[in-house]
Amino acid sequence: MNLYRSMCLTxxxxxxxxxxxxxxxPATTExxxxxxAPTSETPAPKPAAPKTQISATFAxxxxxxxxxxxxxxxxAILLLERAVRIEPRNFELWIRLSRAHLATHNLVAAKQHAxxxxxxxxxxxxxxxxxxxxxAWLQYAEVLxxxxxESEAASLRQRYRKRRG
Amino acid sequence: MAVQNRKKTRAGRGKRRPKxxxxxxxxxxxxxxxxxxSVLWLGLAGVLLLAGYAYYIDRTISKTFEGRRWxxxxxxxxxxxxxxxxxxxxxxxxxxxLNRLGxxxxxxxxxxxxxxxxxxxxxxxxxxxxxxxGFRPAQTLRFTFNRGSLSEIANLGSEEIVLVxxxxxxxxxxxPSHGEDRxxxxxxxxxxxxxxxxxxxxxxxxxDHSGFSISGILRALIVNFRAGAAxxxxxxxxxxxxxxxxxxxxxxxxxxxxxxxxxxxxxxxxDKEDLLTAYINEIFLxxxxxxxxxxxxxxxxxxxxxxxxxxxxxxxxxxxxxxxGPSYYNPFRHPERALxxxxxxxxxxxxxxxxxxxxxxxxxxxxxxVVNTAGRxxxxxxxxxxxxxIELSQRYSDADLRSQGLQIFTTLxxxxxxxxxQAITQSLSDIERDRKLPANGLQAAxxxxxxxxxxxxxxxxxxxxRVDGFNRALNAQRSVGxxxxxxxxxxxxxxxxxxxxKITDQSITVQQPxxxxxxxxxxxxxxxxxxxxxxxxxxxxxxxxxxLGQQIGIDKIQAQFTALTDRxxxxxxPSFLLGAEAMSPLQTLELYGNxxxxxxxxRPKAVIxxxxxxxxxxxxxxxxxxxxxxxxxxxxxxxxxxxxxxxGTGRSSPFSKLGVAxxxxxxxxxxxxxxxxxxxxxLSVVWVGRDDNKSTGLTGSSGALRVWNxxxxxxxxxxxxxxxxxxxxxxxxxxxxxxxxRCADVxxxxxxxxxxxxxxxxxxxxxxxGQRLKSIFTDE
Numbered sequence: 001m002n003l004y005r006s007m008c009l010t011x012x013x014x015x016x017x018x019x020x021x022x023x024x025x026p027a028t029t030e031x032x033x034x035x036x037a038p039t040s041e042t043p044a045p046k047p048a049a050p051k052t053q054i055s056a057t058f059a060x061x062x063x064x065x066x067x068x069x070x071x072x073x074x075x076a077i078l079l080l081e082r083a084v085r086i087e088p089r090n091f092e093l094w095i096r097l098s099r100a101h102l103a104t105h106n107l108v109a110a111k112q113h114a115x116x117x118x119x120x121x122x123x124x125x126x127x128x129x130x131x132x133x134x135x136a137w138l139q140y141a142e143v144l145x146x147x148x149x150e151s152e153a154a155s156l157r158q159r160y161r162k163r164r165g
Numbered sequence: 166m167a168v169q170n171r172k173k174t175r176a177g178r179g180k181r182r183p184k185x186x187x188x189x190x191x192x193x194x195x196x197x198x199x200x201x202x203s204v205l206w207l208g209l210a211g212v213l214l215l216a217g218y219a220y221y222i223d224r225t226i227s228k229t230f231e232g233r234r235w236x237x238x239x240x241x242x243x244x245x246x247x248x249x250x251x252x253x254x255x256x257x258x259x260x261x262x263l264n265r266l267g268x269x270x271x272x273x274x275x276x277x278x279x280x281x282x283x284x285x286x287x288x289x290x291x292x293x294x295x296x297x298x299g300f301r302p303a304q305t306l307r308f309t310f311n312r313g314s315l316s317e318i319a320n321l322g323s324e325e326i327v328l329v330x331x332x333x334x335x336x337x338x339x340x341p342s343h344g345e346d347r348x349x350x351x352x353x354x355x356x357x358x359x360x361x362x363x364x365x366x367x368x369x370x371x372x373d374h375s376g377f378s379i380s381g382i383l384r385a386l387i388v389n390f391r392a393g394a395a396x397x398x399x400x401x402x403x404x405x406x407x408x409x410x411x412x413x414x415x416x417x418x419x420x421x422x423x424x425x426x427x428x429x430x431x432x433x434x435x436d437k438e439d440l441l442t443a444y445i446n447e448i449f450l451x452x453x454x455x456x457x458x459x460x461x462x463x464x465x466x467x468x469x470x471x472x473x474x475x476x477x478x479x480x481x482x483x484x485x486x487x488x489x490g491p492s493y494y495n496p497f498r499h500p501e502r503a504l505x506x507x508x509x510x511x512x513x514x515x516x517x518x519x520x521x522x523x524x525x526x527x528x529x530x531x532x533x534x535v536v537n538t539a540g541r542x543x544x545x546x547x548x549x550x551x552x553x554x555i556e557l558s559q560r561y562s563d564a565d566l567r568s569q570g571l572q573i574f575t576t577l578x579x580x581x582x583x584x585x586x587q588a589i590t591q592s593l594s595d596i597e598r599d600r601k602l603p604a605n606g607l608q609a610a611x612x613x614x615x616x617x618x619x620x621x622x623x624x625x626x627x628x629x630x631r632v633d634g635f636n637r638a639l640n641a642q643r644s645v646g647x648x649x650x651x652x653x654x655x656x657x658x659x660x661x662x663x664x665x666x667k668i669t670d671q672s673i674t675v676q677q678p679x680x681x682x683x684x685x686x687x688x689x690x691x692x693x694x695x696x697x698x699x700x701x702x703x704x705x706x707x708x709x710x711x712x713l714g715q716q717i718g719i720d721k722i723q724a725q726f727t728a729l730t731d732r733x734x735x736x737x738x739p740s741f742l743l744g745a746e747a748m749s750p751l752q753t754l755e756l757y758g759n760x761x762x763x764x765x766x767x768r769p770k771a772v773i774x775x776x777x778x779x780x781x782x783x784x785x786x787x788x789x790x791x792x793x794x795x796x797x798x799x800x801x802x803x804x805x806x807x808x809x810x811x812x813g814t815g816r817s818s819p820f821s822k823l824g825v826a827x828x829x830x831x832x833x834x835x836x837x838x839x840x841x842x843x844x845x846x847x848l849s850v851v852w853v854g855r856d857d858n859k860s861t862g863l864t865g866s867s868g869a870l871r872v873w874n875x876x877x878x879x880x881x882x883x884x885x886x887x888x889x890x891x892x893x894x895x896x897x898x899x900x901x902x903x904x905x906x907r908c909a910d911v912x913x914x915x916x917x918x919x920x921x922x923x924x925x926x927x928x929x930x931x932x933x934x935g936q937r938l939k940s941i942f943t944d945e
Contacts, residue, residue, distance in 0.1 A: 056249035056328040077787055078298040081773075082330075084788070086247050088617035089845070097788070106787075112765070115792045116617075119763045122796050123886070 057083040057090060064096060073103035091120035092132060095139045107147050114140040134163035222423075223430050226411055230431065230443065237570035237778065238347045241553060242333035243577040244622075244773075245296070248308070249328045250317050256310040259287055265579060266334055267471040277303040278475055285310055294332040297574055297774045297782065301330070334579045335466075337550050348462030350473060352442045358519060359461060359473070359481050360441055365517045366485050366510055368402040372437060376403045376428030403428040406444045409459075450484065451491045453545065458491075468496060470536040478520050479528035482510040483535070496535045504533055548626030549577050551636045552751075552771040561775065561783065570778030575771050576620035578613075581847075581880055585611050585623040586630035588875035593628050593853070596871060600862065607861060609853045609872060610637035610750045612769070613880075616848045618788055619758050619767025624751075635856070642747040643837045643854060647705045647814075647865065648830035649726075649744035651760065651802060653714050654702050656725040658798040660717060663916050664699040664805055665901040668716070670709035675739050685711055685743055688831070688864075697901030699805045699914065703813030705829065707743050714742035728793050729759045729766060744830055753841055754850045760803055760826070761843035764794030800888060801915045807885065808912055810842070812898060817866050820877045824884025827873075829865025836860055838868030845883040849873055888915065897925050904928045 060083040067076040077100045084093050098113035117136035124133075137160040145153035246262055248254065254262075263280050268289060271279045280289040286309040293303040306329060309317040318326040338348055364371045370378050378401050385399030400408070407427040412420055431440060449457060450464040458467045464484050465473040476484070486506040487494050496503040508529050515525040553575055593607045605628075613623040626636035635641075657666065670693040675683045685707050687693075692708060701709035714722055719741065723734050736746050748756070751769055758767050767790045774785040794802070806826035809815050814829045827842025838853040838861060853868035855861055861868060893913040897904040904911050904925040916922065924930045 055251075056247070059327045074785070075298060078785065081788060082247075082298070084618065085244070085615070085620075086249075088615060101787070109787060109789070112790050112792065113788070116765060116790060119765070119792070119796060119799075120617075123763055123800070123888070 054087070054090075057087045057093060060086075061093065061096060064100065068096075068100060068103060071103075073100045076100040077104070089120055091117040091124070091136055094120060095136055098139050098143060102143060102146055107143065110143045111140070111147070114143050130163055134160035219426065219430065222427055223434070226407070226427050226430060227434050229410065230435070237349050238338040239571035239573055240335060241337040241339070241550065241573045241575060243336045243575060243579045243582075245333040246331040246580075247328065248315060248318065248331060250315055250325075252315045253313065254310075254315050255313045256282070256285070256287060256308075259308060259310070259315070262331065262580075263287070263289060264470075266332060267466070267469075267475075269471060269475070274305055276475070278471060291329075292332050295572070295776075295780055296330065296333075297776065297785065300780075301332075333574070336546055336575065336577055336579070337553075338463075339550075347446060347460050348466060348473075349446050349460070350442065350462045352438050354474065355442060355445055355461075356473060356476065356481065358478060358514070359445065359476075359485070361517075361519050362481060362485055362510070362514055363402065363441070363445070365513050365519065367405070367488065371402050371441070374401055374403075374432075376430075376432035377401055377425050400424075401428065402444050403431055403440055406440060406447060407431060409447050409449060410443075448488055449491055450487050451495060468535045477528065477531075478514065478524050479507065479511065479531040480534060482507045482514065482528065483533055486510050496533050500533055500535075507533065546577065546582055546624075546630070547634075548630065548636045548638055549575070549582065549621070549624045549771065551626070551639055552621060552624055552769075555639070556770070556772045557775070560772070560786070565775075565783050571783070572776040572780075574773045574775070576615075576622060576773055577624075577771070578622040581613055582623040582625075584879035585613055585849075585876055586625050588879055589625050589851075589872055590628050590630070592872045592875040596853075596863070596868060600867075602862065606855060607853060607863075607868075608637060608856050609851065609869075610641060611849065611851045611872065611876065612638050612750050612754045613847055613849045613876070614754055614758065614761075614769055616758075616761040616843050616846055617763075619755075619762065619769055619790070620773075621751075621754075621769050621771050622847070624771075637852065638750045640749060641852065641854075642749055643852060644745055644832040645748050645753055645839055646744040646830035646832040646837060647707075647710075648753060648828050648839045648841050649741070649746060650702055650705065650710050651806060651828055652726050652729065652756070653710055653717070653722055653742060654698060654805060655729075655794065655798060655802050656717050656722045657698060657713055658801050659725070659795070660721070661917075662698065663918060663921075664697065664801050664914050665896060665916055665922055666698045667695045667901065668698055668701055668709045668713045670694060670696050670701065670706045670712065673708055673711055675711075675715075677738055677740075683738070683740055685740075697896075699808055699912075700899065700901065702805050702828075703809045705809075705814050711739065711742050714739065726756075730756050731766070731768075744832065750850045750852045753839070753852075754848060757841040757843065757848055757850060759793050760799065760806065761848035762790070763803075764792055764796065764799035765790040766793045767791075797915070797917065800892070803885070804888070804893075804914055806842075808914075812912065814864075814866050815840075815842070815870060818870055818874050818877075820874065820882050823882050824887070825877075825882060826885060827870075829870055831864040834860045835862050835864065838863040838865050840865055840869035840873045842873060843885075845885050847880065847883070849876060851876070894919050894922075896922070900925065903930055905930065 060079050064076040064079040064083070067073070067079060077097065080093055080097045080100060084090070084097070087093065094113050094117035098110045098117060101109035101113060114136065118133070118140060121133040121136045137156055141153040141156035141160070144156070260280070260282065268278050268280050270281060272281060274281060274288060274290040277290050277292040280287055282288075286307055288305060288307045290305045291301070291303060294301050305321050306326060307319050307321070308315060309319075318329055320326060368378070368381070370381065378399070381401060382399035404424050407424050411427060412424055446460040446462065448461070449459055450461070451458040451467065453467060458464055461484055462473050464487070465471060465476055465480070468484065469476060469480050483496060483503065486503060487496070489506070493499065494503045494506055511520070511525055511528050514520045515522065520528065553573065557573070589609045589611050593609055594604075596602065597604055597607055607628070609625075609628055611623070611625045612621060614621050624638050626638045627634060658664070670687070672692060673685065677683055687707050688705065693706060696706065696709055698713065700706075701713065719737075719739055723737070723741065727733050730752065732752070734741055734746050738745075755766075755769055758769065759765065767788070770786060772786055775783045777783055803826050806828060807824070809829075810818060810821040810825050810827055815821050815827050818825075825842055825844045827840060830839030830841075831837070836854055836858055839851070841848075841850045843849065851869040851872045853861065853863060853872060890913070892915050894903065894916045895905050895911040896902070896914050896916070897909040898912045899910070902923045902925040903919065905928055908928040909925050
């Protein structure tokens with residue numbers, strides 16, 4: 001399930017990296033399937049319900065990233081919190097929340113949300129999420145660096161960059 | 166000069182004579198003059214007083230009227246239901262949600278707020294709604310269901326939709342200035358039939374009179390005289406409005422005169438449309454517990470569970486029929502009476518040309534159609550609303566709260582709220598019946614929050630949830646008993662101890678600073694000697710916990726408590742270790758939020774955001790949290806709380822082995838029964854006790870846990886994901902020694918120093934070198 005989620009996100013990140021960001025139209029509540037939907041090549045997880053839940057939160061995550069790219073971090077926070085209410089234990093959502101709070105210069109929230117992402121990743125029983133766990137730590141490093149704790153940030157980066165894969 | 170004087174004297178004599186003769190006439194003249202002057206002065210004074218009084222009334226009522234007629238109350242919304250393909254939501258449940266939101270089933274989906282269904286799908290015309298993060302226009306979507314879950318959502322163009330947010334249920338509206346509940350309509354929102362119908366039934370000369378109607382009063386007098394009783398009122402709509410706004414119900418001449426004066430002033434001051442709209446928003450239409458139903462906007466929600474613009478002719482007539490006597494014509498209690506009056510009103514609509522013959526026939530053929538659902542009146546959760554009000558007052562200025570038309574988005578989950586309320590009401594009755602306790606003697610409170618975010622999803626303040634009253638969830642300060650014990654275990658874990666650490670369960674006496682001797686006992690009165698820490702927790706052994714607390718030091722434990730709750734304990738004595746600390750259920754929820762969330766403190770939150778009337782956020786309460794417990798400690802603690810459920814005081818729960826964690830609590834003399842527990846999604850706290858603080862005879866297991874069982878039965882359980890097996894060690898449950906399932910009754914626990922543990926003999930577990938050496942010297 002988590003491998004699937006990671007792959008979806010990686011694929012999506014590649015797409016967004018290749019594209020220039022453009023302001024998004026005002027959000028409607030309904031998210032069409034075409035927005036950030038997983039590709040057909042992505043292996044489907046066994047249980048049906050989590051897959052669609054991930055699709056739902058993934059769609060919100062896509063919108064949140066668009067908002068962040070459009071320098072609308074407060075809107076991104078609203079969208080991500082909505083996604084968290086649907087899937088509260090998805091540590092990747094908490095990583096994005098940390099990022100969005102960092103964009104609003106709210107260091108306390110950015111730090112705590114990164115720690116939350118780490119705690120959820122640590123608590124995850126799947127051993128296949130080492131890369132995502134590293135990502136949570138790297139986000140924490142990002143926050144530390146922003147807070148002026150460069151050496152701690154560098155040390156975390158050194159430890160987790162390779163593990164992110 | 167002399168001549169003149171003489172003349173005057175004569176003349177004077179000539180005049181004096183009759184005066185002297187008419188002494189009484191002179192008195193009468195003087196009196197008349199006095200009376201005339203008095204009347205003149207009194208009249209003048211009266212006019213001045215009257216003018217002053219009129220000015221006073223004018224100032225008072227105009228100001229109040231101006232202040233209230235267009236003030237738009239704050240609207241409070243629950244969390245919207247997020248719907249996506251794959252969601253475990255049956256077609257029946259979805260239709261239940263639609264009904265809760267006041268959607269009605271129709272063949273044609275020609276207006277928002279309607280739906281139709283076929284074998285496997287529901288097509289709904291969703292209403293437009295402005296959410297915190299954007300506006301959703303009204304639209305029609307098809308929801309397809311398969312085997313108890315939602316399989317697909319598509320729009321009319323067959324485009325698949327991944328995620329849909331339903332419109333949120335309105336759970337309240339109140340004027341920040343006077344706290345009353347209203348749904349205020351603007352003139353353009355008032356259905357024409359309602360406006361004209363009201364005039365036809367209540368005040369035919371409304372458009373012509375100046376506040377009162379002589380002909381109306383005379384007509385009412387004649388009708389009442391003939392009937393020999395008060396059958397008809399002579400009050401105009403304006404007088405009724407005045408009465409409702411400014412006056413009491415007393416029947417005195419003085420009040421009636423004031424009513425007339427005020428009505429005339431209102432008519433002079435405001436135009437007819439304003440007055441009629443104010444009347445429509447103000448008039449009393451019934452009572453729902455302690456909540457008064459004022460105005461047709463709220464009346465439409467309360468009686469028909471839909472907005473005013475969706476009412477048909479028959480429903481409008483029903484609402485108008487209630488005005489004459491909200492209790493006498495109550496359509497829930499006296500449906501036949503209400504139906505007769507409704508039909509009479511429909512006849513008037515027809516005879517006045519307000520509806521045509523076909524509509525008249527159709528409307529009269531309809532049943533009353535009032536909806537007696539739990540959520541009617543836009544739902545009503547007074548206990549949760551208390552929390553909303555507290556939070557608003559803490560986070561917003563008075564000026565902000567007095568803004569017009571605020572939209573308050575809250576965390577409430579209406580389904581969970583209803584379930585929690587039902588579970589509490591039902592299980593208290595069951596407990597009283599089964600244990601032969603006096604009926605209605607028990608009280609309870611329950612709070613449910615999201616495990617990860619701390620958002621309060623449901624809050625019940627007593628066994629009658631829809632009745633305003635003492636909110637036990639927020640305000641009952643009761644000793645928490647053994648519910649406090651995880652704090653001691655957590656402090657021990659953060660001092661480097663393991664769950665398997667041996668502690669001593671033996672009789673103990675402690676001299677308090679006051680000189681009193683404190684001699685705690687175990688619940689069963691026995692002592693158990695050396696026991697592993699986790700066993701002391703699962704069995705809730707008081708003496709072992711006091712021993713552990715004294716080993717660590719009460720200061721450290723109380724510092725831990727403060728870190729977890731942001732509050733200092735009230736009780737600084739060792740009895741704190743056994744939960745002699747008064748807390749409310751909400752405060753207990755805050756404490757356990759640290760455990761359920763995996764080590765983060767979050768203040769329980771009810772308000773997500775507040776928007777002003779332009780849709781601009783006054784503020785948005787983003788998630789706030791602070792890490793309070795490190796990963797190894799929280800993993801161990803939560804594992805032990807799972808054990809409490811599987812093997813300990815929570816084992817009587819039918820859900821105990823499904824992956825839930827929790828702790829029971831019982832206070833001295835069984836006064837309070839507590840349970841705090843969580844699964845993967847929800848954290849719940851339940852308190853059961855009596856308002857007079859007398860014994861209930863209940864333990865945490867037989868009282869609060871039983872209520873929680875009923876909640877879990879309704880809300881379902883989302884099992885806690887077990888930790889990786891390589892992080893756990895098999896431990897014999899009763900001894901705390903290393904073992905395996907082949908040789909002992911084991912539990913799986915995280916242990917930091919497994920090499921220090923004894924190995925159960927006969928279990929064929931390889932000892933480490935250190936253990937082997939130790940056994941040589943200790944003859945193990």
